[in-house]
Amino acid sequence: MTAARAIAAGIAALILGSAALLAGQAQTWALLPADLAAVRFTLTQAALSAAASVVLAIPVSRALFRRRFAGRSALIGLMAAPFALPFVVAVLGLLTIFGRSGPVNMALAALGLPPFSIYGLHGVVMANVFFNLPLATRMLLHGWQNIPTERFRLAQSLSMPPSAQFRHLEWPMLRAQTPGILVVIFLVCLTSFAISLTLGGGPKSSTLELAIYQSLRFDYDLGRASLLAIVQFSICAGVTLIASRLTLPDGLGSGLQGFAPMMPAKGWRRSADIVWISLAALYLFAPLCAAMIKGLPGLADLPNGVAAALARSVAVALGSSGLCTGLALCLALAAAQDKNRWIEVAAMLPLAASGLVLGTGLFIALRPVARPEDIALPITLLVNAVLALPFLVRLLLPAARQMNANYGQLAQSLGLSGAARLRYVTVPLLARPIGYGAGLAAALSMGDLGVITLFAGQQGATLPLLVQQLIGAYRMDQAAAVALILVLASFTLFALLDYGARRYADT
């Protein structure tokens, strides 16, 4: 309990302290026209991305809800993957499909149409949709499955036509769920630095985070970077505040099997469902598969330093995962017992801080004591652990509450406490969410391309940074090969932690 309070206070100090430090560093509060353009672009791309993701997720999740087909549960399971997929890999996949020499532009050229450029606003939105359409789909699928089956049966027994079922059963669910989903995805898109770094750029399509990065790394203008970071922090904090007032649906956990409602509408509705599911699957998996296939031949001709970068990435990912899981478990156990919610609130604080904002704060704070490139990896480890904390606490908290409800009084009445309780009750009963969360934290850290870009020197790159550097140098084949290694390593870490915990829980 005291440990959890100390952790919560530490997180609050780190985030609010960074913000205060940045506010102190900003020499002026006047935003340049370019900065205002960055604010506008940041908000526009996030709003468009959120709207597109949710609008598309409605027919896709509805089709997935009412159709049963071979591979359905595999598809739904895979839809959880983009959340933990390294940004650069997805960007590379989209570049492979929609890039200058990709199949889409080849087809356009064959038809004599002008080429399509993936760079700029629509490219950023496409990449954001790639990441968030699956998330929105899973969240909405939850909503659909939470409509009691009896109501569908009742509607059918009353011969309600599909339109009436939609109006009376499905629309109320959508109205309740979509605001929360929109806000969550808007928030995610506000901090999708890696996407704007690779697909945005230029004065017309620069996000705030990109502007922070440029003023810190290229202009070395700490005052301006601080000012921009404060603006970014304020926007995210405001959106987080709004999000905390809405009921947020759950899309990360498992348990999306459910019962098939006995209402598989026939005719054109069936065809429409098939089209939606196919399009979504194509949009999600074609870029990934393309990137992987493109990477295969390059494995024979890897650039220098891949092995060292892999070792760095794995070390940072494991450290970050261990730290994050430990902190999250401590916070979740305390929050599950505590009536007042401030530990939970502290655990959600990192949502308001993007990696770039925290990174800028730490960069300025630590500059007098250490050279940025010397502390790049420990800082990346720490920031990634803190940033993944809200997700892990949200994963663990319901399980911890459930455990307390089922076995809390039993453990207390038997006098089980302290280390014995942790070892014999808590860890075995929470093994699954702990393993899943540790895997998630490892994968998130493995794919991170945020804070590392602020600190890393020419040497000492992690795998995602290496991929980004190769994309920047237009060495696409090598980039694809390294990206393939990144995906495999990331997936292996996740699978090992998740599977290991399942095995442990089952014995």
Add this chain to the structure above:
Amino acid sequence: MLTLDRLVLTQEGFHLSADWTVPLGQKVGLIGASGAGKSTLLLALAGFVAPTSGRILWDGKDLAQVAPGNRPATILFQDQNLFPHLTIAQNLCLGLSPRLQMTQEMALKIDRALARVGLSGLGLRKPGQLSGGQQGRAALARALLRARPLLLLDEPFAALGPALRAEMLALVAEVAAETQATVMLVSHDPQDIQGFADRTVLVAQGAANAPVETAALFAHPPAALRAYLGEKSPKK
């Protein structure tokens, strides 16, 4: 001896008072409508609900500051009495060592307790591999090992059929006799209470009434009990 000294329990929209004693070794039933506060009273005795006012005393000692695990009581809940990931033997061991450090001597005791409740040789099974009745027996075996002088039963056998439930209650009576424990049994089934309890507490209208001899209570049920039983008053 258990003493409830002007005890008042309050929860949201709920209020229960009790002021009586139970001598050592007596078997007391608690009966009343659901929501009347039977379970809450038991949870207060086990240390999970703090009294709003008044005291709970065991042999004259106030239990207010005693943690649930250190109270002179063993409680069996409606379900979840065994940890599903631990073996039956480990679950029983928790009754002897909360740190789950099993010694040779404990292993012998556990074997004996398992034999006593008819579960010989099942120590290495997980609770999920046992039937509902067997799980109840395992929980009772742990109560036997803990040997606390107050045994609190919150409808632990509600999921079992009538015959099996009667069998389990008979086993409870034997275990209680061996450990000379005072038993408090919450049940919504008048037959359970009549078959088991020496005395019965009627929980109704915000009060847990002082225990009355069971046979007398059911022979001349007060209005609240008649309303609960819902029969034409069985004045035999």
